[in-house]
Amino acid sequence: MRFPIEVHNKFIPVSGFSWMTWLVFCFTRKPKDVHLEGTTRRHELVHVVQQGELSVLFTVILLPIAIHFSFAWWAWTLVILGILFAGWICYGISNAIEFFCPPFGKSYYYTCWETEAYNHEDDPGYLRRRIPIWGSLKHIPNRLVRHK
Numbered sequence: 240m241r242f243p244i245e246v247h248n249k250f251i252p253v254s255g256f257s258w259m260t261w262l263v264f265c266f267t268r269k270p271k272d273v274h275l276e277g278t279t280r281r282h283e284l285v286h287v288v289q290q291g292e293l294s295v296l297f298t299v300i301l302l303p304i305a306i307h308f309s310f311a312w313w314a315w316t317l318v319i320l321g322i323l324f325a326g327w328i329c330y331g332i333s334n335a336i337e338f339f340c341p342p343f344g345k346s347y348y349y350t351c352w353e354t355e356a357y358n359h360e361d362d363p364g365y366l367r368r369r370i371p372i373w374g375s376l377k378h379i380p381n382r383l384v385r386h387k
């Protein structure tokens with residue numbers, strides 16, 4: 240099985256986007272005979288790795304909180320939602336930060352997640368030499384953004 244796993248559907252992602260990654264799945268509204276290839280596959284694969292790392296990080300942070308609160312229902316909910324949507328949560332937070340900081344109007348491209356994915360989507364060997372977590376964090380400075 241090749242990752243990310245394509246999910247063709249009628250609703251996700253919203254208009255204006257062609258593919259949207261969630262954990263190991265990549266959603267598209269494109270016809271079933273259109274597949275992830277080359278540059279786009281490598282781009283989305285970077286997002287799969289980013290989201291996997293963030294899910295592990297959220298597990299390490301949230302699980303002790305749930306244990307501390309004796310596994311109350313809300314603590315379990317927090318842990319499960321946090322693990323499943325760690326990537327989207329961090330993506331949303333960094334998008335909001337970029338939205339309120341210059342340069343304005345391009346917050347999507349200026350998140351470290353997109354900067355990393357766009358900067359390395361042409362490099363087939365990138366994920367093999369990438370340092371976990373640091374691969375994303377080092378792309379926080381906006382001067383590293385090549386795709387505009």
Ligand SMILES: [Zn+2]
Binds near residue numbers: 282286352356
């Ligand atoms: Zn992307």
